[in-house]
Amino acid sequence: MRYISTRGEAAPRGFEDVLLAGLAEDGGLFVPEAWPRLGAAEWRALRGLPYAELAARIIHPFTGGALGFEELHALTRAAYAGFRHPATVPLVQLGPRDFALELFHGPTLAFKDVALQLLGRLFDHVLARRGERITILGATSGDTGSAAIEACRDRAAVDIVILHPRGRTSEVQRRQMTTVLAPNVVNIAIEGSFDDCQDLVKAMFMDAPFRAEMRLAAVNSINWARIAAQIPYYAAAALALGAPERAVAVSVPTGNFGNVLAAWAAKRMGLPIARLIVGANRNDILARFLAANDMSVRAVEPSLSPSMDIQVSSNFERLLFELLGRDAAATARTMRDFRATGRMPVPDPAWRAATAEFAGFSLDDAGTLAEIARWHREAGYLADPHTAVGLAAGRACAPADRGVPVVTAATAHPAKFPEAVERATGQRPPLPPALADLHAREERLCVLPNDLAAVQGFLRRHALRNAA
Numbered sequence: 001m002r003y004i005s006t007r008g009e010a011a012p013r014g015f016e017d018v019l020l021a022g023l024a025e026d027g028g029l030f031v032p033e034a035w036p037r038l039g040a041a042e043w044r045a046l047r048g049l050p051y052a053e054l055a056a057r058i059i060h061p062f063t064g065g066a067l068g069f070e071e072l073h074a075l076t077r078a079a080y081a082g083f084r085h086p087a088t089v090p091l092v093q094l095g096p097r098d099f100a101l102e103l104f105h106g107p108t109l110a111f112k113d114v115a116l117q118l119l120g121r122l123f124d125h126v127l128a129r130r131g132e133r134i135t136i137l138g139a140t141s142g143d144t145g146s147a148a149i150e151a152c153r154d155r156a157a158v159d160i161v162i163l164h165p166r167g168r169t170s171e172v173q174r175r176q177m178t179t180v181l182a183p184n185v186v187n188i189a190i191e192g193s194f195d196d197c198q199d200l201v202k203a204m205f206m207d208a209p210f211r212a213e214m215r216l217a218a219v220n221s222i223n224w225a226r227i228a229a230q231i232p233y234y235a236a237a238a239l240a241l242g243a244p245e246r247a248v249a250v251s252v253p254t255g256n257f258g259n260v261l262a263a264w265a266a267k268r269m270g271l272p273i274a275r276l277i278v279g280a281n282r283n284d285i286l287a288r289f290l291a292a293n294d295m296s297v298r299a300v301e302p303s304l305s306p307s308m309d310i311q312v313s314s315n316f317e318r319l320l321f322e323l324l325g326r327d328a329a330a331t332a333r334t335m336r337d338f339r340a341t342g343r344m345p346v347p348d349p350a351w352r353a354a355t356a357e358f359a360g361f362s363l364d365d366a367g368t369l370a371e372i373a374r375w376h377r378e379a380g381y382l383a384d385p386h387t388a389v390g391l392a393a394g395r396a397c398a399p400a401d402r403g404v405p406v407v408t409a410a411t412a413h414p415a416k417f418p419e420a421v422e423r424a425t426g427q428r429p430p431l432p433p434a435l436a437d438l439h440a441r442e443e444r445l446c447v448l449p450n451d452l453a454a455v456q457g458f459l460r461r462h463a464l465r466n467a468a
């Protein structure tokens, strides 16, 4: 299996290179040269497998022989051993045709753990074989940072440095990062905003000598391996509900379009997914695109589902590439125009192709609270605000055929957003026991000014200390 760039100007690569590179050097995103496809008998053979084995079976074709099946299976077993539920990603029935696929039983209570717990181990495995080390560098406004830190803690070949804006993340979010005391984890609180943190990270990646010296790498959501690691849970849900004989619809609360793209990839692999439903909060660019081919950027507005407060969904480029018939030149042109004008000129046939597979729906904060209250009242279920957007989208866009179940990706544990849940239901969801003492744990972080030289100097000194 080789990977090509959506912009066509980068040489094809194998799985390991794509894992370590993240973005292609032409600015495009890597996609498989061809999609692996499973027949009905092959899907049936996956029914009832433990999740770690199912995941290894589905991801293995994407590794193109870079890892043996048993090697990969050992990594998926280790990745999911720490999840708090024996099913790893349990499917919970909420209504006659409504199901929540709970993806939040990992260490940081959000779905990003499912991919990142595997990614950290894949990095370590590949780097150990090559005798190399990397430093993962990223900026976070909250959730992604903690999931990346949990994924990289105690990995032998990886250091991780995460910048967050000092005093501008929630207490739980900060503590989930700063109470990880592993020696390869560095938390830096920047005296500035999240944008300042992102600018510092960008500047460090653009500083080629520094980038090479520190062997900087990223784990952001455009990394192909993250998408691949999100495909298996859609298969697990569909198989449990009767696939390949019975189709399901999937509803995904969406930000960067990574999670719903994984569902689309599962469909490309032959899983019968009747409809892909995209849930958005008031930042509704994807819903506007699907409703009226209006992909135009507006200012990001804060909402109760902050992990979806995004205007430019970076993974959309992968779908665009397919909608444009895998025409890399047209994809590159469209993305350039989008960047320059804030409007994406998607040709009408490509837009129609998108609307044949995807439906979009957006919900404001009041609607989100009402949806949380509804599921609490009707099913005794506490949904976090992101999950609530997905559940509402699933109801609004469910296929007419009532025999098609609607599976909503439950992307965060309700205890991660206790204020919203309490406002809607009067109940404050408690943290799971493993995190109950979070507020009593020791923190380690370093506060630095919003100054590139200061941050780079700090990283150099830290790297020297680790090498000694």
Ligand SMILES: *Cc1c(COP(=O)(O)O)cnc(C)c1O
Pocket (backbone or CB within 6 Å): 110, 111, 112, 143, 221, 253, 254, 255, 256, 257, 258, 259, 260, 307, 308, 386, 411, 412
């Ligand atoms: C990251 C995140 C999302 C959005 O996922 P994308 O892959 O960016 O679409 C939704 N919900 C929660 C809780 C998240 O952390």
